[in-house]
Amino acid sequence: MTDAPEYIPGLAGVPAARSSICLIDGSVGKLQYRGYPIEVLAERCSYEEVAYLLVFGRLPTTTQLDEFRNQMIAERGLKFRIIDLLKTLPESGEPMDALTAAVAAMGMFYKGDHISDPEFLRLSVIRLLAKVPTIVAAWDRIRKGDDPIKPSTELGHAANFLYMLEGKVPTSLAVKVFDVALILHAEHSMNASTFTARVTGSTLTDPYAVVASAIGSLAGPLHGGANEQVLSTLDGISDRSANGIRRWAEDRLARKEKVMGFGHRVYKVKDPRATILQGLATQLFAKFGSTPEYDVAVELETQMADLVGGKGIYPNVDFYSGIVYQKLGIPTDLFTPIFAISRVAGWLAHLLEQLEGNRIFRPTQIWVGEADRAFVSMDERS
Ligand code: CMC
Numbered sequence: 185m186t187d188a189p190e191y192i193p194g195l196a197g198v199p200a201a202r203s204s205i206c207l208i209d210g211s212v213g214k215l216q217y218r219g220y221p222i223e224v225l226a227e228r229c230s231y232e233e234v235a236y237l238l239v240f241g242r243l244p245t246t247t248q249l250d251e252f253r254n255q256m257i258a259e260r261g262l263k264f265r266i267i268d269l270l271k272t273l274p275e276s277g278e279p280m281d282a283l284t285a286a287v288a289a290m291g292m293f294y295k296g297d298h299i300s301d302p303e304f305l306r307l308s309v310i311r312l313l314a315k316v317p318t319i320v321a322a323w324d325r326i327r328k329g330d331d332p333i334k335p336s337t338e339l340g341h342a343a344n345f346l347y348m349l350e351g352k353v354p355t356s357l358a359v360k361v362f363d364v365a366l367i368l369h370a371e372h373s374m375n376a377s378t379f380t381a382r383v384t385g386s387t388l389t390d391p392y393a394v395v396a397s398a399i400g401s402l403a404g405p406l407h408g409g410a411n412e413q414v415l416s417t418l419d420g421i422s423d424r425s426a427n428g429i430r431r432w433a434e435d436r437l438a439r440k441e442k443v444m445g446f447g448h449r450v451y452k453v454k455d456p457r458a459t460i461l462q463g464l465a466t467q468l469f470a471k472f473g474s475t476p477e478y479d480v481a482v483e484l485e486t487q488m489a490d491l492v493g494g495k496g497i498y499p500n501v502d503f504y505s506g507i508v509y510q511k512l513g514i515p516t517d518l519f520t521p522i523f524a525i526s527r528v529a530g531w532l533a534h535l536l537e538q539l540e541g542n543r544i545f546r547p548t549q550i551w552v553g554e555a556d557r558a559f560v561s562m563d564e565r566s
Pocket of ligand 1: 194375405406407408409410437440441442443444445446447448449450495497500501502
């Protein structure tokens with residue numbers, strides 16, 4: 185007789201792939217893309233360079249990067265019918281839902297066989313990287329009653345997104361900070377949305393369906409959606425003294441409520457991305473002044489370390505990202521779509537890896553229901 189397989193909730197610790205894209209050692213806060221430390225990539229690279237590294241597995245030469253950038257610039261625009269589609273959606277709707285709808289619709293406009301045609305697959309990757317930011321910015325304008333701003337053909341990826349929101353060329357500091365934020369969110373191994381992308385991709389459906397499904401997964405408050413909730417959490421702390429913040433945290437923990445922006449399945453120390461984002465926030469504050477939320481955040485981090493640091497619960501990437509985006513003047517409900525703008529590179533890298541030696545995902549289950557039941561006709565049911 186064989187032993188029944190063990191059920192592991194959330195598949196915690198269960199490998200779902202063999203991968204060479206992202207290495208994490210959560211016990212020491214180590215994060216590497218394709219073997220390069222995140223700290224070095226954040227300091228030395230642009231988002232485009234990191235996207236190339238993730239998707240194609242190596243750092244680009246100058247010529248390769250120029251070609252990649254130019255292809256992305258050429259693909260930034262949206263078909264007018266995608267813009268028309270966005271215009272039909274309710275302006276009070278969630279931006280992540282608008283993004284899912286528009287990306288899924290792209291699959292109807294860009295048809296091809298990504299399995300037998302590598303060039304179609306490569307072009308789909310470029311299109312998705314290039315157009316997701318344009319969709320997010322266009323939706324933000326449309327819901328406010330403004331016309332979308334045409335993408336620039338001169339600005340880099342980060343600068344162009346900020347430009348498409350307001351029509352103003354951003355400062356070099358804003359561009360640098362936003363570019364680093366995009367790099368930090370670009371990939372993170374087998375998180376829920378990446379797993380979703382791999383599962384969807386394993387059915388050999390088109391790349392647009394893969395990314396649309398991953399966006400839906402990212403939207404949840406336990407995943408990418410946490411970044412939007414951190415600011416409202418911080419704003420909801422009325423007594424901002426050290427004692428007041430400690431009492432607030434103790435109350436929350438006593439009620440077994442999660443504090444958004446803390447905790448991680450993999451990291452048992454402070455997320456290295458949170459450390460870099462905190463540094464970016466202080467750069468912005470040096471030029472534009474601090475925010476009250478930041479002081480509350482720093483004190484909350486101290487109090488939480490004392491209360492639950494022993495359980496390995498520390499700030500994750502979402503804790504300081506909202507503070508940075510708020511200082512850049514970005515509306516709160518675009519924080520998660522911005523996560524998607526960045527993470528699309530990781531999803532696509534995983535799609536390409538999944539397609540090499542693909543096998544469809546089809547796990548098993550542990551049956552806990554009744555079996556072999558006698559059917560009861562409608563008039564005999566109570
Ligand atoms: N606040 C308070 N307690 C927490 C928190 C938190 N943020 N996170 C975990 N815990 C506690 C939890 O209550 C549980 O305690 P106990 O063992 O006493 O029941 C223990 O730690 C384990 O928690 P879990 O929810 O079983 O851990 P998980 O690995 O399943 O979940 C997580 C990881 C990120 C979903 C979780 O830490 C969480 O819900 N955090 C808040 C939401 C958040 O910030 N999400 C962003 C994650 S990072 C970016 C991303 O992936 O999108």
